[in-house]
Amino acid sequence: MRLVIKLGGSLLTEISRRRPLLEQLMRVHNQGHRCLLVHGGGKLLTSYLEKAGISSQFIHGLRVTDAPTRDAALMVMGGLLNKQLVVEIQNLGGRALGVCGDAGLITARKAESEAYGGADLGYVGEVEHVDGRLLAQLHALGLIVVMASLAPDARGEFYNINADLLAASCAAALQADRLIFLTDVDGVLDAGGNRLNNLSRDQVDSLVAQGAVGGGMLPKLKSCLMALEKGVQCVRIVPGYGEGSLLRALEPKLDSRGTEIR
Numbered sequence: 001m002r003l004v005i006k007l008g009g010s011l012l013t014e015i016s017r018r019r020p021l022l023e024q025l026m027r028v029h030n031q032g033h034r035c036l037l038v039h040g041g042g043k044l045l046t047s048y049l050e051k052a053g054i055s056s057q058f059i060h061g062l063r064v065t066d067a068p069t070r071d072a073a074l075m076v077m078g079g080l081l082n083k084q085l086v087v088e089i090q091n092l093g094g095r096a097l098g099v100c101g102d103a104g105l106i107t108a109r110k111a112e113s114e115a116y117g118g119a120d121l122g123y124v125g126e127v128e129h130v131d132g133r134l135l136a137q138l139h140a141l142g143l144i145v146v147m148a149s150l151a152p153d154a155r156g157e158f159y160n161i162n163a164d165l166l167a168a169s170c171a172a173a174l175q176a177d178r179l180i181f182l183t184d185v186d187g188v189l190d191a192g193g194n195r196l197n198n199l200s201r202d203q204v205d206s207l208v209a210q211g212a213v214g215g216g217m218l219p220k221l222k223s224c225l226m227a228l229e230k231g232v233q234c235v236r237i238v239p240g241y242g243e244g245s246l247l248r249a250l251e252p253k254l255d256s257r258g259t260e261i262r
Helices: 015-030 042-051 067-091 132-140 163-174 201-210 217-229 245-249
Strands: 002-007 034-039 096-099 106-110 124-130 144-148 150-152 158-161 178-183 235-239 259-261
Touching: 002 015, 002 163, 015 034, 015 067, 015 245, 034 067, 034 132, 034 163, 042 067, 067 096, 067 144, 067 150, 067 158, 106 158, 106 163, 124 163, 132 144, 132 163, 158 163, 163 178, 163 217, 178 217, 178 245, 201 217, 217 235, 217 259, 235 245
Parallel strands: 002 034, 002 178, 034 144, 096 144, 124 158, 178 235
Antiparallel strands: 106 124, 106 150, 150 158, 235 259
16 A cells, blocks of 8 residues: 555654554555655644744644744754654664655645735745655655655745645655544544544534634644545544554554544
8 A cells, every 4th residue: 555644743752652653654564565654843843942932823723934943843853853763763674764855855835825814924835746756766665755844945945834734745646545644632523522433525614614623633634635635545533642553544444543534
């Protein structure tokens, strides 16, 4: 299978939580599946910014990114965290390649303010292009590609891209069999806090209209729908904690945890 896995939240920044997931990733890779791991690093970036005396502001679940924040994201997410993940995978016996828009894999463009109520988010980008052919060639070499959620535009200006959006765009370019969002929550919840096992487009629209979803879940759900519209076979939002969580997320039928978007 062609798999795109997005890792975020405390699952990404806490070594004790990400280690079991990377071990499962290696099991999946060794079974012959082609894996792309997409990551953000918002919590680690926020901590770094706080130490530097830079405040964080979010609009529609996206971080407002001025030039100092963008540069910090490049250092923290594109540098430190990306290379830590690469080395950890290699220590488990894999061959990993850490990328951040390198070799024209991803081309970004500045996010349009109209999509966010007229707010200028600064160096927040949207995905202009994904070179799915090059990604497939890297997979054919036996590499696990580890992609940080930043990329340059055509002029070389780097932008911070929402990791959920980037994962969905890559899944669409690869025509992935599965797009898996590993999170530190149980899945998508309704207004009463109950987990929803399955969701359709109409149900997602209804949840948004009710104000039942917000923060980081809003761009995640929009990314899920975009991926499905562009040919991705299956999209799941699942909790990454617990034994075998990634392996269970790849089963034909989703178990009692997480949410599948249809």
